[in-house]
Amino acid sequence: QKEVEQNSGPLSVPEGAIASLNCTYSDRVSQSFFWYRQYSGKSPELIMSIYSNGDKEDGRFTAQLNKASQYVSLLIRDSQPSDSATYLCAFYNAGNMLTFGGGTRLMVKP
Amino acid sequence: GAVVSQHPSRVICKSGTSVKIECRSLDFQATTMFWYRQFPKQSLMLMATSNEGSKATYEQGVEKDKFLINHASLTLSTLTVTSAHPEDSSFYICSARVKKSGTSGGLNEQFFGPGTRLTVL
Numbered sequence: 001q002k003e004v005e006q007n008s009g010p011l012s013v014p015e016g017a018i019a020s021l022n023c024t025y026s027d028r029v030s031q032s033f034f035w036y037r038q039y040s041g042k043s044p045e046l047i048m049s050i051y052s053n054g055d056k057e058d059g060r061f062t063a064q065l066n067k068a069s070q071y072v073s074l075l076i077r078d079s080q081p082s083d084s085a086t087y088l089c090a091f092y093n094a095g096n097m098l099t100f101g102g103g104t105r106l107m108v109k110p
Numbered sequence: 111g112a113v114v115s116q117h118p119s120r121v122i123c124k125s126g127t128s129v130k131i132e133c134r135s136l137d138f139q140a141t142t143m144f145w146y147r148q149f150p151k152q153s154l155m156l157m158a159t160s161n162e163g164s165k166a167t168y169e170q171g172v173e174k175d176k177f178l179i180n181h182a183s184l185t186l187s188t189l190t191v192t193s194a195h196p197e198d199s200s201f202y203i204c205s206a207r208v209k210k211s212g213t214s215g216g217l218n219e220q221f222f223g224p225g226t227r228l229t230v231l
Binding site: 032034036041042043044045046049092097098100102103 | 144153154156159201203205218219220221222223224225
């Protein structure tokens, strides 16, 4: 089993809709979870960090963490074409190394 | 978030030459920096972890004599690709970890530089 699992997509949503991105992880010890956005040809950009169970909101983004079920999700409200990118879920493993999922490609259609 | 810069952003060189890439944390001190490589349509691949004042730790399969890493200060790490060959052409990205004080978990965030696109002819 991979340490971090993400659906590779592409996930296609119409402009203005809510995009829901999901991630499951195998390491129960991890306390820190992150969502990065990576545009094609660019480096990853940290958009959300979440450490506690529940929801964390930042603008149009909401991260949700459920440690018991070992999943973390990212909701993007009012999706815009500029949100089209690959979204990487990541966490620190037992060796304190940032471990990435394969990423979900999001396409927001005008 | 914290800012990490990288220079140069793009470099084209002839086979056999060496290329140095600089990575700086602009508004924080980074005790640990990381170097990644990414080929088109592929995932990030960690090459090495660099701690200030000590030797870098290389991932399996990464030649330490070919990819020289120096972490001279808390804000600067360099990667030198020695005797570059066309197969070394890739997108090289550095990353730095911020150490934050916190009350529960989640003490560190890791930020990425903009990357350096290396093309070896």
